Amino acid sequence: MHGLGNDFVVIDARALAFPPMTPAVARALADRRTGIGCDQLVLLEPSAAPEAGHAFRMRIFNSDGSEVEACGNAARAVALLHGEAAVIETGGGPITLEPLDGGARVDMGTPRFDWDAIPLDVPMDTAAMPVGWDSLESPMAVNVGNPHVIFFVDDADAVPLESIGPVIEHDPLFPQRINVNVASLAGPDHLRLRVWERGAGLTRACGTGACASAVAAIRRGLVASPVRVSLPGGDLVIAWEPGGTIQMSGPAKASFRGSFDWDDFA
Known part of the structure; x- marks a missing residue:
């Protein structure tokens, strides 16, 4: 699927x-x-x-x-x-x-913002973290069931995420590693997003990344809910109000059904 x-x-x-x-x-x-x-x-x-x-x-x-x-x-x-x-x-x-x-x-x-809920290795303000990697600076961290760090940039497509993503993912600041998001503003309720996914690398789409980035953008006053999040694979719609839960809507498809012999992979 x-x-x-x-x-x-x-x-x-x-x-x-x-x-x-x-x-x-x-x-x-x-x-x-x-x-x-x-x-x-x-x-x-x-x-x-x-x-x-x-x-x-x-x-x-x-x-x-x-x-x-x-x-x-x-x-x-x-x-x-x-x-x-x-x-x-x-x-x-x-x-x-x-x-x-x-x-x-x-x-x-409900998203979590406390530094030890991300978790981070040391206490800091997760709304504007005083850290940076190359040109990526002052991210926001959000846990939406898994941990994300979000950088707001002028052009998400211009960030060399395939090289900087694994560096940030494995930084000692993130003891459980981290998902890395780069987002750019495309309108008052629209973000463009690319994600380096923890343990998987660059993906065409990341639902929790879209949730975390939309929440971060709403929290910073950059967009209003609901937010359309455009990823390389397509769009998701994320709705969130402070204090509430995150509602994510979008497509899914079944590709095929099959079977395999467990012993071939054990």
Whole structure:
């Protein structure tokens, strides 16, 4: 499945017994030359808290095998697959899915701004961090289920994100690494965005990156909600009011269904 070209292998283990997922198996399945190939592997499992009304659990593994807390594009794909509104568990907390025609709306929860919620290695103001890398300076940090740092620039396309992205991702300031966003203002309710995704690299789209960047831009007074966020793969619409939850709407599609022999990748 994919959301704006950010693609996933989705394994539905809600009703079938699967061996435990490991970083090595996730890497092997995600390999585009010798595996199935994807940006992220998504594993659906039975809920650990069905008494709380959670329909099931979604786990996300980046192509490098690392497990992450949240993925907005994957959430829309899973909503389409599930076919009805539901509250599901993620590593970043419960989220609400609602399938729409050709896509989904996802309530991504409340953004967090405290330095230790990102987390950062040292205390600092996350609204205008007193740090910089080359020409990228004074970013904002937001946790939207996973951690993001957002730089507002004149032209997002002009930033050499493929070289500076991994440097920032692995900076000791971010003990759990970081997703790197460069955003430019395209209108009073419109952002252009490129994302270096933690553990996956440059992606055509990043749903949590769109959420984090829209929240940061609203918080800085650059745009008004709802915000259209244009990524290389297409557009998402993000709505947020201070104190509230983030609403993300956008497309998702199924590419194909198939099967594989687990032993080939274990």
